[in-house]
Amino acid sequence: MENIEKKTPLNDLMDTTMDKIRDMVDSNTIIGEPITTPDGVTVIPVSRVSFGFGAGGGDYGKTDTAHFGGGAGAGVKVDPVAFLVVKDGLTRVMPVAIPAAATVDRVLDLVPEVLDRVQNFVDKKREEKDIY
Structure with a gap:
């Protein structure tokens, strides 16, 4: 039996939401870009990323062309966890204590x-x- 995915407006809505989340959250969000100071110290931020999303919708109306109503929402939370400090070949982890x-x-x-x-x-x- 063939697995044919029916393309619905809800699928489009979820795809768009996930694309936007991918734009916001990537590997550079977790391990940040290295920052090098003039005295040769490199600082690399490390973060924890949490995200979630939800989407829902449905068709309504009993006509041949059903109407679609739906919505989606997403949230992203970035918490700084630590900094990797590289100086003279030595690496230290400096946690950001809460x-x-x-x-x-x-x-x-x-x-x-x-x-x-x-x-x-x-x-x-x-x-x-x-x-x-």
């Missing part, structure tokens, strides 16, 4: 610092014990 928003996130961010402080306290107590 501040912790929720209490749980703040606590998780503080855990390493608290553990370091507790370890330092325990080490000091051991040293004092060894002195006496």
Whole structure:
């Protein structure tokens, strides 16, 4: 059985929407163009891209030439994630940190610092014990 795709106005609408999204989002959106400073440092932006779209429509009327009504929408979100910094042959990743928003996130961010402080306290107590 042949798979013949029936071309409808909805297909045209979705094709046009996807073409516009392709125009907005390409590989240069995720890994940006390198920027070279006068002192020889190269900075490359890295981003996270999220997008979505929806389309719908339908035929209405009971005449020989049915009328089509439809619509489409799309959204693109670009979030900076990090910068790759290349200097003297060494590459470093410099993340773009988003501040912790929720209490749980703040606590998780503080855990390493608290553990370091507790370890330092325990080490000091051991040293004092060894002195006496």
